[in-house]
Amino acid sequence: MNIILAEHFGMCFGVRDALHEAERLAADGPLTILGELVHNPVVRERLSARGVREGKLDDGGATTAQVMITAHGASDTKRRAWSEAGFQIADGTCPLVRRAHEQLRDLVQDGYFPVVLGKRGHVEVEGLIGDFPGAVVIESAAETDRLPKERRRFGVISQTPQPIDHMLRLVNALRAVRPDAEVKFCDTVCQPTKNRQIALRKLLTTCDTIVVVGGRGSNNTRQLVEAARAAGCHAIHIERADELRAHWFERAKNVGLTAGTSTLPETVAAVHERLCAIAAE
Numbered sequence: 001m002n003i004i005l006a007e008h009f010g011m012c013f014g015v016r017d018a019l020h021e022a023e024r025l026a027a028d029g030p031l032t033i034l035g036e037l038v039h040n041p042v043v044r045e046r047l048s049a050r051g052v053r054e055g056k057l058d059d060g061g062a063t064t065a066q067v068m069i070t071a072h073g074a075s076d077t078k079r080r081a082w083s084e085a086g087f088q089i090a091d092g093t094c095p096l097v098r099r100a101h102e103q104l105r106d107l108v109q110d111g112y113f114p115v116v117l118g119k120r121g122h123v124e125v126e127g128l129i130g131d132f133p134g135a136v137v138i139e140s141a142a143e144t145d146r147l148p149k150e151r152r153r154f155g156v157i158s159q160t161p162q163p164i165d166h167m168l169r170l171v172n173a174l175r176a177v178r179p180d181a182e183v184k185f186c187d188t189v190c191q192p193t194k195n196r197q198i199a200l201r202k203l204l205t206t207c208d209t210i211v212v213v214g215g216r217g218s219n220n221t222r223q224l225v226e227a228a229r230a231a232g233c234h235a236i237h238i239e240r241a242d243e244l245r246a247h248w249f250e251r252a253k254n255v256g257l258t259a260g261t262s263t264l265p266e267t268v269a270a271v272h273e274r275l276c277a278i279a280a281e
Helices: 013-028 041-049 076-085 095-109 122-128 141-146 164-176 191-204 219-230 265-280
Strands: 001-007 030-033 053-056 066-069 088-091 113-117 136-138 153-158 182-185 209-213 232-239 255-260
Touching: 001 265, 013 041, 013 066, 013 095, 066 191, 076 088, 095 113, 095 122, 095 153, 113 122, 113 164, 136 141, 141 164, 153 164, 164 182, 164 191, 182 265, 191 209, 191 219, 191 255, 209 219, 219 232, 255 265
Parallel strands: 001 255, 030 053, 030 066, 066 088, 113 136, 113 153, 153 182, 209 232, 209 255
Antiparallel strands: none
């Protein structure tokens, strides 16, 4: 059994920087993160071991003077509420998520109606639309009729960890359903996500099995799993190395290994080591 590591995998720079900042702040004093810093249980356990607490962005209250916005970002409305309540706010927002906020704000200021392509209810999407209560979120082509009929100019961005091909299909569907309107799309899918999706497609050309490492609550990790399965490949989604079972690979010849953007390097290394051990049995 051959183990082939993806060219791009695992923790992106935005998550890495947010994690390092959270650990630095926690070393200086009590810290509450307003939600899950990232959707990965191993990261959450690592932070908890350092005394970091988790709160909720919508609560407006915490037991520590300092709070931190997660890598998924938050609306300016939420930030103001915490600041006005007397809390010191640290910002763990990924720079590429911040760019998506700026793109949407610019579109609205230019007179476009705000549209976000992504997963409804996801913390990043909620942050993007939080300052624009009338904004429309679209997950699938079946929802293109959600665009208000009276509007003629739509400014469209995407949730950052989305498959770019899916986003482009949705944009084309919007234009098809509203040929009378201008649909301006700003591509805000982040490059790390694109890199991991491209690397997965390369694995799929040679691998019969794909192991994807990452939190089960991680949107971008699940998309890697779904993409592999949609291509007809046997995909295994795990969070830790000790979940692997040797009998899963009895017929495997070429096993690809990749990971979501919130997965720690040491987690991937442990999975790789375990797969090599299985291959040697």
